[in-house]
Amino acid sequence: MSDNDDGGRNDLRMPDDDEVFATVTDMLGANRVKVRCADGVERTARIPGKMQKRVWIREDDVVLVDPWDWQDEKADITYRYENQDADQLREEGHIN
Template sequence: MKNKGKGGKTRRRGKNDTEGDKRELTFKTEGQEYAYVTKMVGGSRLNAVSVKGENLLVHIRGSMRKKVWIVTGNLVLVSEREFEKPKEGAMRNVDLLVRYSDDEEAQLRKYGEIPDMRPKINEATTVDEADEDGIEFNADAESDDDDGPNSADAKHDDFNIDDI
């Protein structure tokens, strides 16, 4: 039996014991597919892109909530919800079955289950000209005529409070 030592639950949390984390590799079956997590939505849901390029709304099962840590970019195995019919124009609802570690993802690539290239998840967004509202900020330009209230050359004797 393993000696647990002294300390409470915070000591056990901080240890990061990964001795027995080797598990059997789970391959997809009919009705299941591999996907990459793109965004955490909240309410035990997340957005993902399947290996085929389809957008999915993934529901984290109750047995995995607060036990399996899922972040953007993880490879997951999802299954279709047979009791729900997909709505027109909406993302398909699927359930999360397995989150793969980096080692397991490399093994799946070696077996040819997933493609060698990962999809781009964090794409840079560009601002359209219609969204700018005509306001331009330029931090590099130096202004010579700084008449602001914090200016060293500001003259306050032109302003009289009694004139108001």
């Protein structure tokens, strides 16, 4: 057991300056999903090519998205949290 054991807390990836937390609400097909962002905006998010075959994204997953500068209703998914990590984010009050 390590000295800095803090009850099984994982050190999670947090959003960069332009990223926001989001929850996947609907699968649209063609590598696109509908997400509800933490800032209250519903966006159409794109799953980038490097994630398509490696990271499986489903409804109700918690993800990080990078909203587009020129079109606020669209975004790119940058990261997907595992269920255990999403539960930890909820417990710590980062997401609802």
